Amino acid sequence: MESSSKLSHTRAEYIFISDTFAYVENEREPSKIPTKQNIRKALKWLVYGCQPGDSLVFHFSGHGTRQKDYNHDEVDGFDEALCPLDHETEGNIIDDEINDTIVKPLTRGTTLHAIIDACYSGTVLDLPFVCRMNKEGRYTWEDQRNPLFYKRTSGGLAFCFSACDDHQTSADTTVS
Known part of the structure; x- marks a missing residue:
């Protein structure tokens, strides 16, 4: 009885999240269109009031740039950025802002998993370390910290899974 109650509670949460942030090409409700303002609001909403034990997920599938x-x-001299629907008039959301909005506020005991399916998204959260696989198949950690800039959480953990590296593009493909 208890587990089925938890299951329906979980389903309700997933439906809420999906209904709130899903974008359909012909969306008519202004608050659901992925404009710069709406994405900024959603990012702030995601971390607002986060507490120990919270596990947060941010997913972005769209255009990215540098x-x-x-x-x-930046170590490479470029800011990575997400391109909202209105980026041509309102501009992009750069990695510095993303870090300030959803990484720095993470308190001890909170975890953020970001899944970014966009070009140039390797360090779009501006995390201090990047994990890469070398030619021998071993994982290596690259230090991305600039000692003059604070790019850490407030004690929480942040992970970013990116479609490609900062200098790469990603594209849709068809498999037959």
């Missing part, structure tokens, strides 16, 4: 890094906090 642009010149004007504050010189």
Whole structure:
């Protein structure tokens, strides 16, 4: 009895999340269109009031880009960015803002998993370390920290699974 109650509670949460953030091409409700303002609101909502034991998931599947890094906090000289639907008029959401909004607020005991399916998304959360697999099939960790800039959580954990590296593009494909 208890487990079925928990299961329906879990299903209700998933349905809520799906209904709130799913985007359909012909969406008519303004709050569900992935504009820069709506994505920013959703990112703030995601981490607002996070507490120990919370497990947060952020998924973005869309366009990504890179642009010149004007504050010189990037190892490669470029800011990675997500492109909202209105990016041509409102601009992109750069990695510095994403880090400030959903990484820095993570308190001890909270975990964020970000799944980013976009071009140039390797370090779009601006996490301090990047895990890569070398030619021998071993994992290596690259330190991405710039000592002049604070790019850490407030004690929580953040993981980012990206479609590609900062210098790569990703594309849809058809498998027959």
